[in-house]
Amino acid sequence: MSHNIDEITYKVKEASAFIPPLLQEMAKVLVGQKYLIERLILGLLIGEHILVEGVPGLAKTTAVKTLAQAIHADFKRIQFTPDLLPADLLGTQVYQPKTGEFSLKKGPLFANIILADEINRAPAKVQSALLEAMQERQITIGGQTFKLEEPYMVIATQNPIEQEGTYPLPEAQVDRFLFKLIIDYPSREEEKIIMQKMSISNNHSPVNPVVKPEHLFEARRVLDSIYIDENLQDYILDLVAATRDPSAHNLDAFAKTIQFGASPRASIFLNRASKAYAFMQGRGYVVPHDIKTIGRDILRHRIILTYEAEAENLTTDDILKKIFDTVEVP
Numbered sequence: 559m560s561h562n563i564d565e566i567t568y569k570v571k572e573a574s575a576f577i578p579p580l581l582q583e584m585a586k587v588l589v590g591q592k593y594l595i596e597r598l599i600l601g602l603l604i605g606e607h608i609l610v611e612g613v614p615g616l617a618k619t620t621a622v623k624t625l626a627q628a629i630h631a632d633f634k635r636i637q638f639t640p641d642l643l644p645a646d647l648l649g650t651q652v653y654q655p656k657t658g659e660f661s662l663k664k665g666p667l668f669a670n671i672i673l674a675d676e677i678n679r680a681p682a683k684v685q686s687a688l689l690e691a692m693q694e695r696q697i698t699i700g701g702q703t704f705k706l707e708e709p710y711m712v713i714a715t716q717n718p719i720e721q722e723g724t725y726p727l728p729e730a731q732v733d734r735f736l737f738k739l740i741i742d743y744p745s746r747e748e749e750k751i752i753m754q755k756m757s758i759s760n761n762h763s764p765v766n767p768v769v770k771p772e773h774l775f776e777a778r779r780v781l782d783s784i785y786i787d788e789n790l791q792d793y794i795l796d797l798v799a800a801t802r803d804p805s806a807h808n809l810d811a812f813a814k815t816i817q818f819g820a821s822p823r824a825s826i827f828l829n830r831a832s833k834a835y836a837f838m839q840g841r842g843y844v845v846p847h848d849i850k851t852i853g854r855d856i857l858r859h860r861i862i863l864t865y866e867a868e869a870e871n872l873t874t875d876d877i878l879k880k881i882f883d884t885v886e887v888p
Contacts, residue, residue, distance in 0.1 A: 566783050566842030573780040574837055579768040583628040586763040588621055589755065590748035596838070597739050597855060598625050598713070603777055603834045604736060606827065607692055607712040609677075609727075609859065612741030618715045622673045627765040631670035631709060638680035644687035651700045662699065667691050670707060670771075674714035678724045685731055688712065692734050709774050729862070736827050737852075738859035740875075777837065784833040786844040789888035791829065794849060798825045800881045801861050809884055812877055815867035820860035828856050846887045854878045 577599065584595055594610070598621060601608040610618050619635075626633035636647065649665035666672065667688070677685065691697050695706045714735070716727075732738070744752065800807040802819030832848040839848075858874045867877075 563785055563842050566780075566785060567840070568842075569780050570784065570837055570842050571840050573773075573777045574840060576769050576773045576777075577838060580628050583765050583768055584621070584624050586765055587624045588617060589751045590744050591617060591621060591741075594618075594621050594739060594741055595625075597737050597852075598622065600831060600834045600838065600852065601713070601736055602629075602709065602711060602774065603781065603837060604827075604830050605709060605711065605774075605778065606736035606830075607714070607734060609732070609735040609738045610713065610715045610741060611718050611738065612715075613743075614717060616741045616743065618741060619673065619675055622671075622713045622715075624765055626671045626673075628767055629671070629709075629769045629771075630767045631771065632668075633671045633673070634666035634669035635673040635675060636666050637675050638677050638684070640679060640681060642680045642684045644684055647684065647687050648691075648697050649699055660700070662702075664704075665697075667697060668704075668706065670709050670711070672712045674712055676717060677714040678716040678727060681725050682728060685725070685727060689731055689734070692731075709771055732859050733821055733823055735859065736831065737855040739855060740858075781830070781833050781837055784836055784842055784844065786829065786833060787888075790832075790844055790846065790849065793846065793885070793888050794825050794828045794832070796885050797849070797853060797857070797881060798822075798828070800885055801857060801877075804881075807881075807885055809881065812880065815864055815870070815872055815877060816861055817864045818862040820857050824857055824860050828853060831856060850882055850887075853882060 580599065581595065588595065598608065602625070610622075612618055623633070623635070645665070647665050647667050649663050649668070651660040652663050653659075654661055674688070691706060691710075692712055695708075695710055697704050697706065717724075743749075796807065798820050800809060801816060801824075804810065804812040804816060828849065831852045832844045835848040835852050836842070836844045854875060857878055861874045861877065863872065863874065863877075
């Protein structure tokens with residue numbers, strides 16, 4: 559077994575060679591934001607979607623745009639507004655009077671990396687238009703289905719402080735996001751660097767595309783072979799089960815605070831994301847720290863709290879911290 563793990567680790571180090579240049583290119587534009595950058599790359603490795611939440615001015619849009627610029631892939635930014643229509647995302651059939659036929663005009667969802675900016679500003683009909691593209695990797699227009707090209711990734715942002723003119727995301731859509739990231743303010747030192755950089759006009763260094771789709775496809779093949787012990791798989795299942803039945807895991811205090819626990823997607827994504835995190839660390843095997851590091855980002859949007867929890871000002875992160883502290887690590 560150790561021989562196999564050594565072999566996998568060697569493949570991991572070969573397949574992850576593109577990550578340092580990618581980080582270097584993103585550092586040309588972004589100051590700090592290590593947490594955000596790391597999670598964006600994890601989502602890219604796994605090929606799943608990410609929801610980013612934070613107040614305005616925290617470089618959410620800039621981070622996604624910079625990531626896209628560093629990859630040989632098609633990038634589209636969609637500004638979600640209340641008057642947006644599903645056809646504005648998917649595309650539509652346009653009648654050609656000269657030929658008497660319909661031609662297809664593809665929408666921005668046909669790109670590789672999609673930035674859905676302020677996704678909660680669009681009504682539910684528009685948000686649900688993303689569902690087929692996100693889950694099935696296909697789009698249907700006029701009864702015709704089109705497969706989307708890989709890599710395909712939707713990165714959505716939302717502003718947590720604005721309530722007027724916003725529409726909460728449907729639970730079915732939220733569950734399709736791999737991560738929900740909560741972005742905080744930069745440190746004082748980081749903000750000083752940002753302030754100094756932005757005081758100089760034309761100070762942006764060009765971001766060079768250093769990652770090819772083939773790099774990502776090879777990384778995903780290696781990810782599948784990363785070793786995760788059965789005890790760690792049981793640990794993932796215990797964590798997810800604790801969100802559904804806290805009392806069975808010595809968490810009686812939270813029995814009346816969780817209305818619905820995490821879905822099976824949580825255990826699937828936690829298993830895959832822990833492998834991806836090990837990959838980023840250059841390891842061919844998963845350790846408990848990998849699961850703990852990315853666990854909250856996978857679970858926080860899959861738990862629905864009760865009114866009692868809201869009355870006590872409890873957040874999902876408060877409950878998850880207690881779950882991770884209580885559930886025994888193998």
